Amino acid sequence: MRSLLYLCTALAVIALAAWAYRENHLTQQAMNERRALEREISALSEALSVQRAEWAYLNRPDRLRELVDVNFDRLRLVPITASHFGEIGQIAYPMPEFRSQFDDGIELFGAIEQLSDSRDEVTP
Numbered sequence: 001m002r003s004l005l006y007l008c009t010a011l012a013v014i015a016l017a018a019w020a021y022r023e024n025h026l027t028q029q030a031m032n033e034r035r036a037l038e039r040e041i042s043a044l045s046e047a048l049s050v051q052r053a054e055w056a057y058l059n060r061p062d063r064l065r066e067l068v069d070v071n072f073d074r075l076r077l078v079p080i081t082a083s084h085f086g087e088i089g090q091i092a093y094p095m096p097e098f099r100s101q102f103d104d105g106i107e108l109f110g111a112i113e114q115l116s117d118s119r120d121e122v123t124p
Contacts, residue, residue, distance in 0.1 A: 068077045 068075070071077075
């Protein structure tokens, strides 16, 4: 009986050792993956900062002005001025359609007249 108890205890110790080894191996693997991801994030962050610096360098106003002057015949680019923009009153909004969901004789003429009167006041 005592030998059976020793055998069960030895098997339990071996099983726990195998489980601990497996967990240790999985933990080490996860830590290696984390380090690899941190290195990749760092490299991508550095590449992004380099690309931002290149974008800022390429979008310098004096460089763009020079490119516009060189390619004016092809592109016909001109500087933006206030005359290129319109006013809000010049926007043509479509009139909304009022349809009654009910066919019981409800009419919306008053609402339509009020809407058209307010539109006439806004339009120059």
